[in-house]
Amino acid sequence: MELNPDLQEKKIFLIEGLKRTYKGQYDAIQPLPYIKDRLYCVDKVFVEGGVEVCLAPELTPGTRGSWERLDSYKSIYTDFRFKSKRRIIQGEPGYGKSTLTLQLAYDWCNEVSDSPMNNVEILILLRLRQLGSVKSLYRAIKSFLLFHEPRVSKHDIEKIIHSCSSVHIILDGYDEYPGRDSNDNDDVHRIIKMELFTDFDVSLTTRYLPECLTEEKKRAKLTGFDDKARDEYIGKTVVGNNDEAVAEIKQRLYENSILADICQVPLIFVMFAHMAHDQRDFMKFKSVTQFFKHMIRCFYDHLKQKFKDNRSNKFYIHEMEHHELDKIAFEGLNKKNQQLSWIKTGFRQRVGPEPYDQYISIGILVEEDEVSNDSIGNNVSFTTMVRFYHKLFCEWYAAHHLVTLVKNAHDLSDMLRFLDPFDLQYLFRFACGLDPDAGKKLINHLKRLSGGDTFAILCILEQTGDVNDIMDSVKELCSRTANIKRGDSALLQRSTTQLLEIASKHNIPISCVDLDDCSPRVDESGLNLILQSGLSLCIMRSLQKLEIYDRNRRLTNKEVAAILSYSSQCTSLKELRFQLYDLPVTIPVGSIPSSLKSRNVKVWNRIDLVTNRRLNLQTGQWQASRDDEERQPTSYVTTSHYNQPAANRPTPDDAAQERTGSRKKCTVS
Template sequence: MERLTVQDKKAILISSLKSRYKLQYDAIQPIPYIKDRLYCVDKVFVEGGTEINIDKGERKEKEGPWVRVDSYKDIFTDPRMKAKRRIIEAEAGYGKSTVTLQLAYDWCNEVKDSPLKDVEILILLRLRQLNSKISIYQAIKLFLAPNDPRIKSSDIKNIIESCSSVKVLLDGYDEFPDRDGTTGSDVGRIITRNLFGNIDVTLTTRYLPKDYDKSNTKYVRLVGFDEKARDQYIRKAVTGEDEESVANIKRALKENPILDDLCQVPLLFVMFSHMTHEKTHLQKLKSVTSFFRYMIKCFHSHMRNKSLDKHAKEHMSEYESEHNELSKVAFEGLCGKNKQLSWRKDGLCTRLGQEFCQHYIAVGILVEEEVSAETNEQASTTDIQTKTDLRFYHQLFCEWFACFRLVEVVAATRNASELKKVLDKVDPFNLQYLYRFTCGISSAVGKRIIEYLKSRKDGDKFAILCILEQTVEVDGIKDTVRDLCSKDVCIKFDDSKLLQRSTIQLLEIASRFDIPISCVYLDRCSPRVDESGLSLILEFGLSLSILSSLQELRIWDNNRSLTNEELAAILSYSSHCTSLKELVFEYYVLTDTIPVGSIPLSLKSRNVKVWKTFDNRRLNLQTGLWQRCDGNGNVGLKGLFDRVRKRLGFD
C-alpha cells in the first residue's frame, strides 16, 4: 500500500470535514415536525443583532462598552477583535449554532468575502457530543472524519500542526458535560489556552466559563432579531416577495406585544413566521402559553394526519395528553440536583416506554444525537464508542413540559413558607418561560407564584408577564401597571436581560393603553437610536419603542460624551413621545451648542424642557445653546437640588 504523506492526509481530512459540514448546514429545519422540509443555512440565515465588547482590559460581568457591528463576519475581521480566543454569548435560541453553520458553509464554499476564505482547516465541534476523557483529536476523528480508515487521531494532530491557518469553533460550552469541571479535559485546556495556544478558537455559550484566558479573550454577544432582521427572514425563507403575506405576518406581531416580545428570539420567530404563513388563526393567540400550546398541538396533529392506522392515531392522542413522566424528566433536568438537558436513549426509553419515546422522536419534540461514550483515554480511536442520547428540540420545549410538573409541586405546598422553599430553587431569571407557562396552564397555582414573585426584589415587573399569561387581556392588569408607572421606572445597565425585557414590556403596555408613565430612568444603559429613529437600543440590544404616555425621560451615564449627531437622534426619538414634558441628561458631557435645525419642531411647540446636569444647564430650543438655570420661572439650581433630594428619598 502506498504510504500517504501529511499533505495527502490533510487533503483527505479536508474532504471529510466538508462532507460532514454539508450534511449539517443542509439540514436546517425551521418547523421540527415537518421533517421533509430542510433548508441550506445560506438560504435562511439573516443577520441578527451582533455586538462586540471593546474594553481593552479584562472584562467584568455585564461591563461595556458594547458596540453594534454590521455582520457576523466582523467577529473575525474587526481590528478590535484581534485575538486567539473569542467567546460568543447568547441565550438559548438566539442563533449561536446557526452562526457556526453559516461559517462552515462559507468555508466549504470558499465564499469570497468570508473571513474563513483562506483558512486551511476549520474544525467545528458540538461540545454536547463530547465528554471529559476524549481528546480533541479523538473527537475530530469520531465526529468529523469517522468513515475514512486512512486517518487516525494521531494523524489529525500532525495535520493541524502542519497547517498555516486553522480555526476552531467549539459550539455550546453550556451543554458540555464537564463544563466548569476540574477533570483537565482538552476542552478546558483549550479555553485556558494550555492547548491550541496559537490557534484561533471561538467558543459559543450561554454563560462565561469559570476559568478561561481572560487577558487574551474577546467577547461577542447575539441580541436577537430586530424588525429589519425579521423582515429579511420573512422575505428570504417564508414568503418571497409576496407583499400581502409579508404584511400579514408582520401585522400579527404588531398587534400583539406578547408574541412580539417572544419573537425577538430568532428560533421562535422562525417557527412563528412559517406557521402563521400556513395557519392564519395562529395570529389570534394572545399569550406565550397559548402560542406554545398551539405549537405543540401542531406537532402532534401533523403526525396523526400522516398516519393511516386508526389504532395508532388513538395511541398518538394518548401520548399527546398523558406525558406525566416526561414532565418529571424535564423538571428534574432543569431544577433537580443533577441538572441535565440530555439523557441516555436506552435509559429514557425504559422510563417513558419505548413507543412513547419513538412517538416523541417522530413528532420532533425529542431529538436523537450521537455522543461519545465515557472511555479511558486512549492513543487510537478504534476502541472509542458512541452512544445515543435524547434531548429536547430546544430548552424552551423542556421548560414547557417541566411546567406541568411544577404545577403539581406548587399545588402540593401547604403555605407560603413551603412555596418559597420550592421556588427559591427555580431561578426565574434563568427559567422565565417555565414560570410563564406554569402561570398560563393553572390559574390557582399561577396566583400563588405571582404573589411569590412580587415578594422578590424586582420581581413585580416579571410578575406582570406572568399575570398576562393568566388574564390574556391587558384589562386585567391595568391597575397594577398604573401603580408601577406612577413611580419612577428604572432600567439599569446591570439588570438581567429578563428584568430589562419585563420592564420594557410593562412600559409598552402602559403606552399602548394610554396609562401615564411618570418617569423612565435609564441608568448607564448607553442608549442609542436605531436606524428608523423610532426606538432606543439599550443594554443587551433590547429596544424601547416610542412611549406616547411618557412624561419624563432621564438618561444617566458617568462622564459619557455625546456627539451632536447622537444628541439629535435622542431629541428626535423624544419628540415622538407626545406626552413628554422633560428630558434630562445626567452627568453627560455635551457640546456647548447644537445646530438649531437638529431640534425637532414638536419639542419647540410643546416647550419640552431639556436639561443636562453636568454643569446645570438647560437647552434653549430656539438658539441651540445650553444656558445656565436662572431660577426665574424655570427649574433653577434650588429646584434642581430639590429634585435630586426627592429622587434620593430625602423628602
C-alpha cells in the same frame, strides 16, 4: 512544517472530509421541527441579529463593563479592538450561537471572499455536547468529523494540523459540555486556557461565562432579533420578495404584542413567522402560554394529517397526557447543574416506547450521538442521547409538573430552591398560565423575591390573559420613575419594557423612564429605542419624561437627531434629559423636530455634578441654566435584582443633591 508526499495527500483527504461533514450539517437547517422534509442551507436562512462586544471587563460584581454594538458578526474577527487568539461568543438559548457557527463553516467550505474564514487553512467545528468523556481533540476530530474517512488516522490529524499556517477551532456549546467547569485537564480546557494550540484561533460559544476563563479573553454577545433582522428573515426565507406578505406577517406579530419579547429569540420568531405564513386563520394570543399551547397543537396536527387512521386517537392521548415527560423535564431543570440531555434507552423506557417515538417524529425531542464513556483506545463507541428541541420546550413540560407540585405544597421555598426565575422565566410564566390556583401561589412566592415584583405582574397577565387584571399594578409602576439599569437581569429589563408598552397602549400616563447606562440607540425605522441588552422600547405615547444616563459615551449629531426624532413621537413627552453625556456643541436646527418646538419640550444636558445646559430648540445652542424645576425630587421604581445603584452614579450625598433632590427607591407591589 513541510509534509511528506503521503501526509500531503492525507491533508487533502482531511480537508475534503471536513467539508463533507460540514455540508451535511449546514444543509440541514430545519426552521419547523415537525416538518422534516423542509430543510434549508444555512446561507438561505442565516440573518444577523444583534452583536455586541466587551471592550473592557467588569470591574466589580454586578457591573457590566464596557460593551459596544457591532455592525456584523464578521467584525468579531476583523475589528482591531477585538483582536485575540481566544474569543467567547455568549448568547441565551435559541439566540443563534450554533447557527452562527454553521454559517462560519459554510463560509469556509465555499471560500466566501468577505468572510473572516476565507484565509483559514483548516477549520475545526466541534459540538461539545457530543464529546462525552473524550479528552483528546484529535480523537474528537476523528470520531465526529472524519468518521467516514478511513484514510486519515488520529495521528495523521495531529501531524497535519501542526503543519498548517492557519487553523481556527470553534468549540460550540460549552454550557452543554459534559466536562464543563471541571478540574479535568482535558484538551478543551487546555485550549481555552491557552495551554494548548496557543498559535491557533479559537472561538467558544456558550450560554454563560465559564469559571475557568480569565478576563483577558475577548467576549462577544448575541442579543437576538430586532425589527430589521425579523424583516430580513421573513423576506429571505419565508415569503421571498413579496412586500405584501412580509407586511402581513409583521402585522400578525404586532397584533400579538404580548409575544414581542419571546419573538426576540430568533429560534422562536422563526417558528412564529413560518406558522403565521402557513396558517390563514392564525389566531391572536393573549399570553405566551396560549401561544405555546397553540404551537404544540400545530406540531401534533401536522403529524395527524400524515396518518388518517386509528393512530390519530393515540396521538391525541399522548398530546394531552405526558406526565412522565413533564417529570423528567422538571427533574432536569430543578438541580444545581441543570441536565438538558439524557441517555436514550433510559429516557425511552420511562416515557414509554410509543410516546417517545411520537415526540421524536413531531420534533419535540431530538436524538444525537455522543462518544460513550466505555470507549477504549481507537475503539470508539457511541451512546444515543436525547434532548428537547429547545430549552423552552423543556420549560413547557416542566411547568406542567411544577403545577402539580405547587398545588399540593405548603412551603415553596425549599421545593423551588434550584429554580431561579431569572434563568427560567418561562417555566414560571407557563405554570401561572396553565393553572390559576398554582399561579396564585407562585405569584406570591415571586413577590417575596428581591426584584420579583415586576415579573410577578407579567405572571398575573399570563394567568388571566386579561390586561384589566394588572392595570392597578401597571399604574403603580408608571406613577414613579421606571428605572432600567445596565446591570439588571435580562428578565427584569424585559418585564419592565413589556409593562411600559402595555401602559402606553392603554394610555396610562408614564411619569418617567430612566435608562441608566443602557447606551440606547434608535433603530433604522425610527420607531424603537434599542437598549444595549438588545431589548427595545417602542414609542411610548403616554411618556412624560425620559432620562438617559451614560457617563462614558459620546453621541454624534446623527445619534442625537435620532433620539430627538424618537422623542418627538412620544406625544405626551414634556422633558428629555441627557445625563453626563458628551454631546455635540451645537445641534443642527434642521434635526430638531418641529413637534418638540411646538410643544416646547425641555431638552437638558447635565455635563457634570453641578452644571446643566438646556437646548434652545430654535437655535440648536446649549444654554447654561439653573431652572428651579431642577430642584424637584423624583421618586424611583427600581427593577434591579441586586437593588444597588449603578457603578459611579452620583448618590444623594453628592454635591448635586441640593439641585436634584434625593432619589427615593421603591418597588412595585
